[in-house]
Structures are given as C-alpha cells and as structure tokens.
Amino acid sequence: MIGRVLAALVLVWAFGFLWFAGALPQPVGEVETDAVVVPTGGAGRIDRGLEVLRDKQAPQMLVTGVDPEVTPDEFAAEFNVPTRLMRCCVTLGYAAVDTRGNAAETTLWVVDQEVSRLRLVTTDWHMRRAAAELEASLPPSVTVVRDAVPSEPTFGALFLEYNKLLASVAARLWPV
Template sequence: MMRRFFAAIAILWFIGFAWFTIALPRPYDGGISQAVIVPTGAAGRIEHGLEVLANGDAREMLVTGVDREVRPAEFAAQFGVSMELMQCCITLGYKAVDTRGNAAETAEWIEDRGITDLRLVTTDWHMRRARNELEHSIPAGVTIIGDAVESEPSLRILFLEYHKYIASRVANIWRE
C-alpha cells in the first residue's frame, strides 16, 4: 500500500516537473498595461521592462528588489536611461529581498497608484512563482499580464525553481 502511494507521488512529481520544464511561460505579444513590474534577478529582465516602457506599452515601471546601494543615477547610467525618464516613470523599490517580498512591495506600490492592470516581466523559469506570489498579495480585481523573458535555464535551475514553485503554492494555500 505504501509503495503504491509513494509511486503515485513520484509519478505526479515527474509529470509536474515535465510540464514545468517543457511549457515555460512565453513573452507577451502586444497590449498596453498601466504599469510594468520587474523583479531584479536574471539578465534581460530590466532591459525588457525598459523596452516595454519605451514602446509606450506601460506608463510607469517598478523595479522591485533593488540593492539599497544602487542610486537612481547609477541605474540610469547602467541601463542608458535619461534622468527625466527616471523621475517621471521609473520607481526603484528597495524593500524586497526575495520573490515574496517583490510581491508585497508591488502590492503596496500599485495600491498607492490605483493601478488595476500590470505587466509582470521576469524570466520564463521564474514567472509561475512570481505570478503566484503576486496574485496572493495584490488586491482582487487587478489584472496581471505575464511577459516572460526567454532564457536557457540549466536543469539545476529548473529543478530548484520547480520546488520553490511547489512550496510557494502550498504556502499560499495555507495562508488562505
């Protein structure tokens, strides 16, 4: 009886992991949102968020999880952003240190601005967990559009992220 139980758990885990690795979220193709949210981390996220902003697909941007030592002028220089754009449209969020913190910081930021739809820009392998945390932190009725930055994650990254995603889902079930 126990062997069957553990075999069923192993099969479910394997199917879930296969789905997680094969069906990674994709970039969003078109549409405008009020804001773009970019958690710091893997390469390409901030650049893609800035592209969304430059294309007029969002009117403002939150970069959440920025190191406390990074100043707006340094950020602007590193990413080739004018100080005018920094002042009008880009907020650097310094409160978050992890994905759950990114979601909490984002929830506070969008509430302060009355934002009802946002575009989440993060790496394809991180999108599911980031979105899950965000959905459990923001007010009901806020629309989230996922806009994944494509990458070539290693099996190690996928393995770790799959387990973090499962833990996030379970934790959010317990919080409800």
C-alpha cells in the same frame, strides 16, 4: 500500500516537472497596461521593462528588489535610461529581498499608484511562482499580464524553481 502511494506521488511530481520545464511561459507581445513591474535578478528583465516603457505600452515601471546601495543615477547609467524617463516613469523599490517580498513591495506600489492592469516582466522559469505570489498579494481588482523573458535555464535552475513553486503553493494551501 504506502509504497504505491509514494510511487504515485513521485510520478505526479515527475510529470509536473516535465510540464514545468517543457512549457515555459512566453513573452506577451504588445499589450498596454497601467504599469510594469520588474523583479531584479535575471538577465534581460530590466531591459524588457524599459522597452515596454519606451514603446509606451505602460506609462510607469517599478523595479522591485533593488540593492539598497544602488542609486537612481547608477541605475540610469547601467541601463542607459535618460534622465527624463527615470524621473517621470521609473520607481526603484528597495524593500524586497525575495519573490514574496517583491509581491508585497509591488502590492503597496500598485495600490498607491491605483494600477488596475499590471504587466509582470520576469524570466520564463521564474514567471509562474512570481505571478502566483503577486496575484495572491494584490487586490482582486488588479489584472496581471505575464510577460516572460526567454532564457536558457540549466536543469538545476529548473529543478530548484519547480520545487520552490511547489513549496509556495503548499504554503498558501496549508498555512502554518
């Protein structure tokens, strides 16, 4: 009996992983939002967030999880952000060190900025967990638009992220 239950669980896990890896989230295209949030950590994320700003699809951007040693001038130079755009529209958040911290930092900023429609820009393999953490943290009145940055993740990265997603869901369902 226990062997069958374990076998069933392994099958569910395996089919879930196949779905997770085979159906990665996609870019959203041109959609207007009140703001865009970009967690640091993956190639192309910040560039995509800045593209959203430059195309006027959102008037402001939070970059969450920025290394405390990175100054706004260094950030602007690294990503070729004009001073005018940096001053008016880009906020660097230094409080977060992980995905859950990104969600907490973003929630404080969203409430302060009175954002009701937020675009989340992150890597395709990271989108599901980042969005789940963010949506669990935000007020229910805030809509999250998912804008995935395409990547070519390794099997190991997908395996790790899938299990992190499962752990994140389990932690919300059965808090300790």
